[in-house]
Amino acid sequence: MDEQAHKVVIVGGGAGGLELAAKLGRKYGPAHVLLVDKDGGHIWKPSLHEVAAGTLDIHREGLSYFMLAKDCGFTFIYGELEAVDRQARLLKLKPVLSDSQDEVFPARSIAYDTLVMAVGSKSNFFGTPGAAEFAIALDSTAEAERFRLRLLHQLVLASRRKAAEPGYKLNIGIVGGGATGVELAAELLEACADASFYGLNDLDPAADIRITLLEGSPRILSALPEKLSTAAQKLLESRGVVVKTSVRVASVAADELTDSEGNRYPADLCVWAAGIEAPAWLSGLGLEFNRNNQLVVDGSLRSTDPSIYALGDCAQAPWIGEDRPLPARAQVAHQQASFLLDTMHERIMGRQPRDRQFQFRDYGSLVSVGHSRGVGNLMGVLSGKSWFVEGLLARLMYMSLHLMHHLAVLGPVRTGTLAIGRLFMKRAAPRVKLH
Template sequence: MQSEIVIVGGGAGGLELACKLGRKLGPSKVMLVDSRLYHIWKPSLHEVAAGTLDIHQEGLSYQMLAHDNGFTFVYGPMTALDAAQHRLTVGAVRASDGEDVLHERKISYSSLVIAVGSTANYFGVPGAREHTISLNVTEDAERFRLRLLRLMAIAEQAREERRSDATDVTAPLDVVIIGGGATGVELAAELREASGVYATYGFSRLQVERDVRITLLEGAPRVLAPLPERVSSAALKLLNERGIAVVTDCRVTKIEPHAVTDNEGNVYPANLCVWAAGIRAPEFLGTLGLPTNKGGQIEVDARLAVPGVPDVYALGDCAACIDGSGKPVPPRAQAAHQQADYLLKGFVRRAAGKAAFEKPYAYKDYGSLVSLGKTTSVGNLMGSLRGSSWFVEGMMARLMYTSLHLMHHQAVLGSVRTGLLALARFLIRRTTPLVKLH
């Protein structure tokens, strides 16, 4: 197998690059490789975990997208790279019974783009890998959702047996979220909102703030530490109003099957524990012979090319990119989107016989929005006048947050299909439960 441009990783940046290049150059020149068959926008995984978003309705088939956008899709994980020969290896795909569905394959390329995203960084905390769930992929979010449903059923049964003793303040279900960044804050807010909805679908004996106790632990002095203090304060206020306990300056030192311990010796009961305290690049990148930093990210230059390795590029969370000011580009969806557009222009210019990548990549921060449920969000928008910033919250911020998801769909589906999809989901929500119950 061979292709002029091979993109490994169908996340936000990789898929947008494949779709836009495919529409311009065609399937004979553009190939996407991914270890899964369908795509979901990673910032929405907290909604999948809470059950407010159905993965079977949200997921987009790579094979469908390849057909509609004019690129070739190859199913399987990248396992090796021979940069000298311009060839990569895609591993075998096996069924649940161990039988090979697809055998190992070799793919030759003229240009390779690695966009495999990120995974959880446990920082060596004992028990973190074994006793927590990290929202890295859809399977993680579904595992969390199913365990949450099971624990709520157990909690409901416990309340039934106690006949809702008003004097019993013990929480039948303790959820601990480690990490007060965007993922942790969004998950906490979504869980509180979803738990109230679950209570109307058969968990009638549960009082959500009493019986579903949510604790958010953050090592920094405040939640959403990278964002302006006003955004952090607004988010904290909304979390507190919803009965979510927030503990800052908290360093987790040990995680056990049903408890989390911090450096002060405090113990937090945990029936369900989520790790959202940091990310790193996938470990397999360190086996490819490419230069990487301490976080496992592939080092790239100002044009997103890997130094010393001809015709290999990297974008998104897995790339250690330094912007024009000398600062690392943050691991955000907007950065992956911008980098995909930068590489798109360069590859199109090259295909037209022009000089590619004349100007270095420059990251532009347009601000950040954090979802705090289906009705509100908070965030800051960056302006062009001397780096000015505007604070936004409430329904307006929520509409802006929703528009980011629609913009991503527009990039891979087109305007008409994105509009129809949004309308279809609006109608489906009127005929289905507000949370996924099975």
């Protein structure tokens, strides 16, 4: 590797970081562009509720960073960042251990000239007793897989218990009625119905499984227009999901949730999707951060250290024209990655980046409410008005967001080939992953 080359190191190959690494790598090559991630494979995070429900197989959906690095022309470094020596411009990575705790890669130091933090976020339990212990958060593929296996286990147990205990129900509690909670509830309904085809014939998903969605605000999808919340709630309730709003969960136990009024909700399985925070170590870098540990960046996405930029969920960036910061959404991370291309170009060329401000263009929000349905609002780019969409059209548009991510990373030919390949695989595989 050319030791003199200006090194842009991107930490976190998620919705934003990977797109930036792929686009920069194609232009400048592996000596200039390095991507660090704690996982060996990439998955688009908004798909994690499908992995959890078993309707998406991580072993087919995941893309290897090593393969992407070769194809897109960046260097991939497998390892988890644990500290930054800003004085020496060095990243400290933890050793990578195998399942049997053998050292696969030792602890390493990586030099950078420009650093882009894109490490995303994790669920915020807000200190709720029992939440970290008993609830599963869909923060990573490992957690989504853990939920899927527990769900399969519980479905098998439920089909056995049903015979012995008349009136028995398998209870699934979801804390948080944002996009993650709503999409998971809908996906679980369909996954449980599908699972009953495969050996769990005694189970009647409509009668024997109860999904309860608990939301602290007066309405679900509270960050989105009211019409959207109403449509999503109607759809969920028409399919049997119990939706409770203005409910603050105060504690989580192995088999139930309790709210601040003392009401109890049985939950054999609990998913926590009630807010996010950035990794705690970000607050120890000596940079400005907020109460959710997000790095505070200016309109050019630069932190209080001029060599360090941040994008996506781990950053608090100003929303020009609004009196609140940008929301933690894949669309924001995607647009910020495109914005930083120009800045990184200037830095690689050894020039001072032009003074530009990131302007988020909100194209609307789409929420998947099952395999064939969605709800959403689309923003007119020129008129600024929003249109309500629902049904199959909204679902297809939702799927196109995932395709656009693949397009940015893989290019049109490979994205097309992959999409067709997956369509055929779906016909050959069971509708839910059963093992």
